[in-house]
Amino acid sequence: MIGRTEEYEKMFRLEGQLWWYRSLHERVDTALQQQFGQRRDMAILDAGCGTGGLLDFLRRRGYTNLRGLDGSADAVAFCQQRELPVTLVNLKDLAGFEPAVQYDIIVCNDVFCYFTEADLPLLVTALSDRLKPGGVLVCNNNAFDLFRGEHDVAVGIIRRFVRADFECLLPQHGLSIQSATYWSFVLSPLILLIRQWQRLQLALGWHSSDKAQSDVYLPSHWINETLYQAVRTERAILPRTPFGSSLFIVSKKL
Ligand SMILES: C[S@@+](CC[C@H](N)C(=O)[O-])C[C@H]1O[C@@H](n2cnc3c(N)ncnc32)[C@H](O)[C@@H]1O
Numbered sequence: 001m002i003g004r005t006e007e008y009e010k011m012f013r014l015e016g017q018l019w020w021y022r023s024l025h026e027r028v029d030t031a032l033q034q035q036f037g038q039r040r041d042m043a044i045l046d047a048g049c050g051t052g053g054l055l056d057f058l059r060r061r062g063y064t065n066l067r068g069l070d071g072s073a074d075a076v077a078f079c080q081q082r083e084l085p086v087t088l089v090n091l092k093d094l095a096g097f098e099p100a101v102q103y104d105i106i107v108c109n110d111v112f113c114y115f116t117e118a119d120l121p122l123l124v125t126a127l128s129d130r131l132k133p134g135g136v137l138v139c140n141n142n143a144f145d146l147f148r149g150e151h152d153v154a155v156g157i158i159r160r161f162v163r164a165d166f167e168c169l170l171p172q173h174g175l176s177i178q179s180a181t182y183w184s185f186v187l188s189p190l191i192l193l194i195r196q197w198q199r200l201q202l203a204l205g206w207h208s209s210d211k212a213q214s215d216v217y218l219p220s221h222w223i224n225e226t227l228y229q230a231v232r233t234e235r236a237i238l239p240r241t242p243f244g245s246s247l248f249i250v251s252k253k254l
Pocket of ligand 1: 001002047048049050051053054069070071072075089090091092108109110111114155
């Protein structure tokens with residue numbers, strides 16, 4: 001994804017409106033409240049913060065101690081437009097960046113999918129080292145290979161995950177899973193159908209992978225609101241679901 005300026009431009013323009021980002025940001029806020037109650041002064045790091053949509057959302061919700069890192073100069077430039085405290089850092093070098101600073105919360109949404117099997121444990125070690133004792137790692141991840149589609153090709157996703165991957169990985173780094181859920185369950189048949197159709201088109205050569213487009217586009221207002229409300233209702237009624245294209249995990253440093 002790094003280097004694809006047009007993807008960062010779309011993210012920056014749409015993340016405040018698009019149902020998927022809104023749902024994810026609210027999910028993060030709920031997780032923070034479940035762990036820290038009404039406190040708003042916890043030290044929060046968004047590792048791989050993209051164009052700063054989550055940090056901007058948390059700032060508007062009253063969180064006061066925010067920091068972001070990203071490895072894309074485009075992403076950092078967009079964050080700077082929002083006057084967010086974000087630094088250009090390759091997360092592969094996180095261990096050497098401000099090693100004495102620790103956080104109450106680290107959010108790392110949709111970043112693990114860019115790390116190989118060999119590099120991911122090193123990243124998780126570095127993130128765990130940056131958490132204070134009792135600190136919380138919140139991460140959202142692309143789930144199930146079945147959902148691989150044009151979006152994955154467009155933004156260079158190299159892997160998808162299942163819950164068992166984290167049940168194995170996180171405890172090895174002193175992180176205990178507090179909650180884990182796939183989402184969105186209700187929308188998964190629709191998303192699956194679209195992704196499988198995209199895969200067929202790519203396989204048959206009807207779509208070229210060079211021209212693959214990400215899912216970051218704004219549908220009509222009523223479709224966007226319907227999808228947002230569907231996910232919101234699901235989250236209220238079914239806080240844990242067994243299937244979906246994303247996997248949201250909250251873990252705690254022991
Ligand atoms: C799919 S975007 C997610 C952005 C943001 N976390 C969000 O939820 O909107 C992945 C982000 O990870 C960043 N990223 C990928 N590999 C990275 C690395 N090695 N170091 C730092 N950032 C990286 C990309 O630049 C991009 O901003």
